[in-house]
Amino acid sequence: xxxxxxxxxxxxNPYSSKDAAVRAELSEIDASIRSSALFFTVSAIFWLLAxxxxxxxxxxxxxxxxxxxxxxxxxxGRMRSAHLNAMALGWGNNIxxxxxxxxMARLCRAPIRHGGMLTIAGxxxxxxxxxxIGGIIAGDITSVEWLEIPHYATPLLAISYALIGVWGxxxxxFRKGEHVYVSQWYILAxxxxxxxxxxIAQVMIIWFPARGVVQSVTNWWFAHNVLGLWLTPxxxxxxxxxxxxxxxxxxYSYYLSVLGFWALAIxxxxxxxxxxxxGPIPVWLISAGIVASVMMVIPVIVVGLNHHMSVxxxxxxxxxxxxxxxxxxxxxxxxxxxxxxxxxxxxxxNEITHFTDFTVGHAHHGVYAFFSMIMFxxxxxxxxxxxxxxxxxxxxxxLHFWGxxxxxxxxLFALHVTGWIxxxxxxxxxxxxxxxxxxxxxWLKARTVSGxxxxxxxxxxxxxxxxxxxAAGAVRAKQGPTLLDSSSxxxxx
Amino acid sequence: xxxxPLLFCGIFFALAFSFTGLILSSNIQIGSLNQTTQxxxxxxxxxAGETLYPLKTAGLAKQGKQVYIEMGCIYCHxxxxxxxxxxxxxxRNWGPRQSVARDYIMQDRVLLGTMRRGPDLMxxxxxxxxxxxxxxxxxxxxxxxxxxxxxxxxxLYETHKxxxxxxxxxxxxxxxxxxxxxxxxxxxxxxDAEALxxxxxxxxxxxxxxxxxxxx
Numbered sequence: 001x002x003x004x005x006x007x008x009x010x011x012x013n014p015y016s017s018k019d020a021a022v023r024a025e026l027s028e029i030d031a032s033i034r035s036s037a038l039f040f041t042v043s044a045i046f047w048l049l050a051x052x053x054x055x056x057x058x059x060x061x062x063x064x065x066x067x068x069x070x071x072x073x074x075x076x077g078r079m080r081s082a083h084l085n086a087m088a089l090g091w092g093n094n095i096x097x098x099x100x101x102x103x104m105a106r107l108c109r110a111p112i113r114h115g116g117m118l119t120i121a122g123x124x125x126x127x128x129x130x131x132x133i134g135g136i137i138a139g140d141i142t143s144v145e146w147l148e149i150p151h152y153a154t155p156l157l158a159i160s161y162a163l164i165g166v167w168g169x170x171x172x173x174f175r176k177g178e179h180v181y182v183s184q185w186y187i188l189a190x191x192x193x194x195x196x197x198x199x200i201a202q203v204m205i206i207w208f209p210a211r212g213v214v215q216s217v218t219n220w221w222f223a224h225n226v227l228g229l230w231l232t233p234x235x236x237x238x239x240x241x242x243x244x245x246x247x248x249x250x251x252y253s254y255y256l257s258v259l260g261f262w263a264l265a266i267x268x269x270x271x272x273x274x275x276x277x278x279g280p281i282p283v284w285l286i287s288a289g290i291v292a293s294v295m296m297v298i299p300v301i302v303v304g305l306n307h308h309m310s311v312x313x314x315x316x317x318x319x320x321x322x323x324x325x326x327x328x329x330x331x332x333x334x335x336x337x338x339x340x341x342x343x344x345x346x347x348x349x350n351e352i353t354h355f356t357d358f359t360v361g362h363a364h365h366g367v368y369a370f371f372s373m374i375m376f377x378x379x380x381x382x383x384x385x386x387x388x389x390x391x392x393x394x395x396x397x398x399l400h401f402w403g404x405x406x407x408x409x410x411x412l413f414a415l416h417v418t419g420w421i422x423x424x425x426x427x428x429x430x431x432x433x434x435x436x437x438x439x440x441x442x443w444l445k446a447r448t449v450s451g452x453x454x455x456x457x458x459x460x461x462x463x464x465x466x467x468x469x470x471a472a473g474a475v476r477a478k479q480g481p482t483l484l485d486s487s488s489x490x491x492x493x
Numbered sequence: 494x495x496x497x498p499l500l501f502c503g504i505f506f507a508l509a510f511s512f513t514g515l516i517l518s519s520n521i522q523i524g525s526l527n528q529t530t531q532x533x534x535x536x537x538x539x540x541a542g543e544t545l546y547p548l549k550t551a552g553l554a555k556q557g558k559q560v561y562i563e564m565g566c567i568y569c570h571x572x573x574x575x576x577x578x579x580x581x582x583x584x585r586n587w588g589p590r591q592s593v594a595r596d597y598i599m600q601d602r603v604l605l606g607t608m609r610r611g612p613d614l615m616x617x618x619x620x621x622x623x624x625x626x627x628x629x630x631x632x633x634x635x636x637x638x639x640x641x642x643x644x645x646x647x648x649l650y651e652t653h654k655x656x657x658x659x660x661x662x663x664x665x666x667x668x669x670x671x672x673x674x675x676x677x678x679x680x681x682x683x684x685d686a687e688a689l690x691x692x693x694x695x696x697x698x699x700x701x702x703x704x705x706x707x708x709x
Contacts, residue, residue: 193504
């Protein structure tokens with residue numbers, strides 16, 4: 001290694017590490033997890049496409065109620081729930097199982113054991129989910145938000161999840177090396193938290209229903225924590241892994257990452273009750289939820305500082321890298337969505353935003369603009385390393401990015417504005433409910449347009465992905481990473 | 494981070510803390526609520542001989558609740574009335590008082606909801622809307638609420654040829670309605686539709702509880 005000062009593009013070489021031994025080790029780990037990671041990624045992309053179709057139907061029905069209204073199976077409530085579960089449990093969980101476990105394996109620096117078991121668990125997961133979403137459409141929907149999957153499919157999901165979760169913890173146990181990186185804390189914690197949340201929610205709401213609104217408290221403790229203690233830590237772990245890897249420089253501050261992790265662990269899981277502000281539950285519970293929601297400002301600022309300071313000064317590299325263009329979009333969204341979320345928990349704001357499309361917009365801000373964008377970044381980074389070939393088309397990556405970025409921005413703008421107006425109008429009894437609905441129509445149509453943009457983005461992503469997976473000779477022969485700036489050939493994707 | 498026992502303990506206790514604080518403690522507080530009379534005697538006991546509230550949903554209305562669940566009504570309609578001065582629930586006549594935890598204790602599945610694309614339904618049975626109105630509204634909301642974005646539930650109704658006497662249950666369309674059946678036909682509710690309307694009519698917040706009195 002020469003001692004001459006290096007330009008950033010030299011630091012950011014395709015495999016990050018200059019050490020051939022480290023590269024060989026990573027390569028061996030990648031090979032050990034390849035088949036299961038590919039299985040999960042392919043499943044995730046199929047669910048992403050299915051979820052997009054359900055989303056388009058739902059969005060269109062919101063302003064054209066007579067559309068597809070001839071059968072119970074396609075009524076609004078079922079299409080909406082099929083969309084939510086396909087995205088959260090189909091796209092979200094599969095992509096977490098792919099990228100989260102891959103990052104875990106790499107950071108544990110040991111080839112994985114029993115990768116076949118992981119694939120079997122993955123098959124169970126997807127079979128269970130297919131039965132579950134089929135059940136929702138067939139009318140066995142539970143009408144419990146985020147837990148719509150009927151009772152006959154959930155045990156399959158629970159068993160499959162248990163196998164995957166245990167596998168993640170076992171991988172951690174057989175790690176090499178002393179140091180445990182921040183991504184590993186988040187992944188380990190999330191793997192442990194999710195089954196606890198899921199099992200308690202299933203037991204207390206579906207199997208042995210708790211008395212009255214204890215169900216609702218449990219429901220929102222669970223549902224908000226799916227975001228807070230499952231999707232969020234996994235996306236943060238991925239960002240913490242990708243940013244230094246691609247840029248070739250360490251995370252800004254170790255101490256901030258410690259503070260950010262513990263503050264999230266302590267505050268986030270109390271926050272869910274803010275979905276019940278004004279509702280028929282004891283006021284002290286709601287107050288606890290509001291305090292925790294506002295305290296979330298701490299981990300958000302801390303993690304935001306850490307992520308954003310890590311990329312400061314390297315904006316060209318970020319823009320050029322498909323991975324980081326998506327990941328940094330997601331990291332910025334995390335800061336924004338969380339600060340908006342904290343303010344939505346304040347009673348005077350909640351009085352307006354509660355029960356409106358503002359919340360729908362907020363959910364998509366979190367799950368799409370933050371979580372999904374980072375996961376897209378993860379796929380763009382992981383696939384070349386698993387397959388040892390490059391992304392076939394930079395144009396398709398750009399289409400994906402712009403479709404997603406513009407699409408979600410239009411959606412967020414439309415839903416936040418119409419939600420705020422709905423809230424103000426609903427709180428004014430002189431305006432009839434029918435007028436409130438009609439005033440939201442133009443915005444709901446804009447939401448459908450945004451959905452079309454997102455669909456284009458997802459199709460571009462899927463085409464590029466399968467083109468790469470079933471690569472023709474031309475793709476195999478491609479040299480050097482696919483970057484989004486044709487003037488330079490160097491740097492990691 | 495190298496202190497792994499601390500990491501594991503932290504991960505465990507973080508969630509254990511909120512599980513205890515939110516779930517177990519509310520289970521203790523709300524789980525012990527029982528039915529009660531509208532007001533209590535001087536010793537704080539139920540008044541003998543008076544009806545205990547809230548009532549339990551039974552019979553056809555209970556089947557209707559299942560239809561409500563299967564149709565996903567909860568995704569646009571809440572069942573909770575906020576207190577006077579917080580929102581305009583009271584002014585919109587969505588209920589004569591705020592709903593409280595005890596109102597829900599007899600329900601196997603609580604359907605509070607979080608979205609109001611349409612009005613709250615906690616007290617819909619107490620509004621001046623009869624079964625005929627509900628059937629027309631469910632069959633096609635445009636008949637009763639022009640411009641609504643509620644989906645039609647026409648698949649819960651059947652079109653029959655009138656043979657002999659018209660059915661007493663047939664939908665009573667306004668004269669010359671564009672949504673009415675052809676001459677010689679009638680539209681009748683299925684059992685699911687009958688049950689759903691029965692359930693909607695059973696949703697009433699017309700009783701007081703010791704902790705939530707209706708103020709006339």
